[in-house]
Amino acid sequence: MKKRRLDWLFWVGVAYLAALLLFSAFGTLRHPVSVVAKRGVYDVGIRGDGGSRGLTVRVALRESPAAAAGIEAGDIVTQVDGKPVGGLGTLEVEDMFIGPRGTSVSVSLLKGGSLPETISLERSYVPDARPFMPPSEEFWLGTDEQGRDVFSRLAYGARMSLTIGFSVQIIALVVGIVMGTVGVFGPKWVSIPVLRLTDGMFAFPDILLAILIVGIWNKRFEAMIVALAITAWPAVARLVRTQIASLKDRDYVVASRALGGTTTYLVLKHILPHLWGILLAVAMIDVAAVILAESALSFLGIGIQAPTPSWGAMIESGRVNMNSYPMMLFWPCLILSLTIFALNFVGDGLRALADPKSG
Amino acid sequence: MSGRPGSRIFRNVLLRLLYGAASVVFISLVTFLADEIAPGDPAMLRMGEKNFTVERYEALKREMGLDRPWPVRYGEYMVNAAQGDFGESHTGTRDEVSDILRKVLPVSMQLAFLAILFAAAIGLVLGTVGAVFENRTADRAVLSVSTLGVTIPNFVLAPVLAYFFAIKLGMLPLTWEIESKMEAPKFYYMVLPVLVLAARPMATLTRLTRASMIDTLNQEFIRLAVAKGVPSLRLYFKHGLRNAILPVLTGIGTSFGYLLTGSFIVENAFIVPGIGREAISAIQKGDTPVIMACVIVTGFMFITVNLLVDLVQQVIDPRIRESQV
Numbered sequence: 186m187k188k189r190r191l192d193w194l195f196w197v198g199v200a201y202l203a204a205l206l207l208f209s210a211f212g213t214l215r216h217p218v219s220v221v222a223k224r225g226v227y228d229v230g231i232r233g234d235g236g237s238r239g240l241t242v243r244v245a246l247r248e249s250p251a252a253a254a255g256i257e258a259g260d261i262v263t264q265v266d267g268k269p270v271g272g273l274g275t276l277e278v279e280d281m282f283i284g285p286r287g288t289s290v291s292v293s294l295l296k297g298g299s300l301p302e303t304i305s306l307e308r309s310y311v312p313d314a315r316p317f318m319p320p321s322e323e324f325w326l327g328t329d330e331q332g333r334d335v336f337s338r339l340a341y342g343a344r345m346s347l348t349i350g351f352s353v354q355i356i357a358l359v360v361g362i363v364m365g366t367v368g369v370f371g372p373k374w375v376s377i378p379v380l381r382l383t384d385g386m387f388a389f390p391d392i393l394l395a396i397l398i399v400g401i402w403n404k405r406f407e408a409m410i411v412a413l414a415i416t417a418w419p420a421v422a423r424l425v426r427t428q429i430a431s432l433k434d435r436d437y438v439v440a441s442r443a444l445g446g447t448t449t450y451l452v453l454k455h456i457l458p459h460l461w462g463i464l465l466a467v468a469m470i471d472v473a474a475v476i477l478a479e480s481a482l483s484f485l486g487i488g489i490q491a492p493t494p495s496w497g498a499m500i501e502s503g504r505v506n507m508n509s510y511p512m513m514l515f516w517p518c519l520i521l522s523l524t525i526f527a528l529n530f531v532g533d534g535l536r537a538l539a540d541p542k543s544g
Numbered sequence: 545m546s547g548r549p550g551s552r553i554f555r556n557v558l559l560r561l562l563y564g565a566a567s568v569v570f571i572s573l574v575t576f577l578a579d580e581i582a583p584g585d586p587a588m589l590r591m592g593e594k595n596f597t598v599e600r601y602e603a604l605k606r607e608m609g610l611d612r613p614w615p616v617r618y619g620e621y622m623v624n625a626a627q628g629d630f631g632e633s634h635t636g637t638r639d640e641v642s643d644i645l646r647k648v649l650p651v652s653m654q655l656a657f658l659a660i661l662f663a664a665a666i667g668l669v670l671g672t673v674g675a676v677f678e679n680r681t682a683d684r685a686v687l688s689v690s691t692l693g694v695t696i697p698n699f700v701l702a703p704v705l706a707y708f709f710a711i712k713l714g715m716l717p718l719t720w721e722i723e724s725k726m727e728a729p730k731f732y733y734m735v736l737p738v739l740v741l742a743a744r745p746m747a748t749l750t751r752l753t754r755a756s757m758i759d760t761l762n763q764e765f766i767r768l769a770v771a772k773g774v775p776s777l778r779l780y781f782k783h784g785l786r787n788a789i790l791p792v793l794t795g796i797g798t799s800f801g802y803l804l805t806g807s808f809i810v811e812n813a814f815i816v817p818g819i820g821r822e823a824i825s826a827i828q829k830g831d832t833p834v835i836m837a838c839v840i841v842t843g844f845m846f847i848t849v850n851l852l853v854d855l856v857q858q859v860i861d862p863r864i865r866e867s868q869v
Contacts, residue, residue, distance in 0.1 A: 388567035390801025400827035
C-alpha cells in the first residue's frame, strides 16, 4: 500500500489559500470599500484603523482636505458629525467620511495629548477618480475603468468568492449527506423519490439550472446562493450514497446492527466517520467548482451585480478594455486561476490521504 | 437471459428511451415551476399598474389562461413545445420564441459539433500518446496540458486567447460579425470560439483515453499481439484504441453538457449570435418565455446526446453482442 503522505503541492495550496484569506480580510483597508463599491462618492482623505478610543489616523492622503487641515498620522478621530466613533470598526468610520461632493463633515480630533479640537472638512477629495491609472504607490495595481482601486476590488472579490464558495458548499454538504443517507436507509416511500430526484438533477447540464434560477428570479443575490447550492448538492448526495452502499454490509456494521444498533446510530457512529476524509477532499474541489460557477455567472452579468466587485465581473470588464489595458484582464484571471489550482491541490492532497487507492 | 435473441438489447434501449423521456419531463417541469414560483405576475406586467382594476385583471388572467391550475398549464405548455411552439417573447417585437430559436440554434450547434469533433480527435491522440509513453516525459507533458485544460476556466481562456491571437498577433478576428459583414472566411471567426469551447472536453477526453488505454495495454491479448510481432502503430490503434474507446464515448456524452453551458460563456465572450447569447440577453431583459425555451432546448439536447451515446454503446459493445447469442 502506498504510504500516506501529503505532497508539496498540497502545502503550496494551503499556503496560497491562507495568503488569500489574509488578502481578502485586509486588502480593502487602504481604500474604503464604499469608494470601491460606489461611484460618485467623495472623501476627506483620512485613512486609519478603528479602535476603542476612536480612529487612529494612519495617513492623511496628499492634497486631500484632511492633509490641508493639518491632520497627521497618529492623530485620533474621536467623533464624526458629533457621533463618538470609539469602538467602531475601520470600515464603519470610513463610511461616515464619504458622501456627496461639496458636503462637509465635522471631525473631532485628539492631537498628541492636546485638547480635542473640532474641524469641518469639505468632502472634495476624489481618492480614485481617474480611470486606468498605472500602478503607483497609492494604487498598487492601478485603477479600473471607473477609477476604482483594482487591488481593493480584487480583495473584495476574494471575500465574495470565498464566502460564497464555502457557504454554498456547506449547504450542499448538509443537504447532500442527508439526501444520500436517506436514499440508502430511508423507508421506500421516501428513498425512492429521493433517489429519482438526485438522478434527475444530473439531467441538467453543468450550471444550466443555476442560470435558469438566477435568470427567472431577476438576478438577486439570494437567488444565486440558492441556485448554486441546488446545483452542487446532487454530486455530494451521489458520493455519499455510493460510499454508504459499499460500507453498509461491512462486518462491523452488520455486527453493530445485530447488537441492536438503530439505523441512526449506525449511520452516525459507524458510517459517517468513515466518510469525513473523502467528503472533505471532494468538498475542497467542489468549492472550486462553486467559485467557478459564481464567477461564470458574474462574467455573464447575471451573478453578483455591480457595483459590488467580483472576479467574474472584473474579468468581463477587463475583456472589454483589454485592447488598451491588458493588465486589467490579467490580475483577476491570475488570482482566479491560482485559487482554483490551490483548491484542487488541497483537495487532491486530502483525497490521497483519505483514500490511498485513488492516488 | 431468457427470451428471443435481441430481446435484451431491445429492453435496454426501451429503458434508456423511457429514462430520457423522464429526464425531459423533469427538466421542463423544474423550469416551469421555477417560473411559477418566481416573483412577478405576467398578467399584471401586461396590464401595467396604472390601468389596474380588479375586473380587468381577472378578465386578462382568464384571457391569458392564468386562472387554471398549473398542472393544466404545464401540460398545455409541453404539448405546444413538442410542436415547436414556445409562445411569444415578452419584449421588443414579440417575436415567436420558435423563430428566435430557429435563428440561434444552428450557430450554436455548429460550434458545439466542431468543438466536440476537435476535442475528441486531439483527446484520443494525446491520450494514446500518454498511455504509450506512460510515466515518461511525453506522458507528463500530456498530463500537465490536460490538468491545465481542466482547471483553467473558459471565461479566463476566452479573453486571454483573444488577447494574444486577435490583438497581439492580429491573426484572428476578435468577435463574431454578422455574416454579410465578415471580412475573412467564416472559418476564421469560428477558430477561437471552437478552441475555447473544446479546451475542457479535450482535456477530460485525453485523461479518459489515457486511463482506458493504460488498462487495455496491460491486458494479455496485447502482450500476445506484441509477441506475434504486430507493428506498433497497428497495435496501438487497432488492438488498443478500439478496445479502450468505450469509456471515452461516455465521456463525449457528458462533455457535451459542458459544451452546451460553455457556449453561454463563449458566445458572450465572442459575441456569437447563438442560443447562449440569446438566453443571457433574455435574462437581462427579463424575457421569461425565451429563458425557459433556451433552458428546455439545451437540456433536451444534452439528454438526447447522452441517450445516443448510450445506445451506440449498447450496439458496439461486444460484451453485449456476445451475451445475446
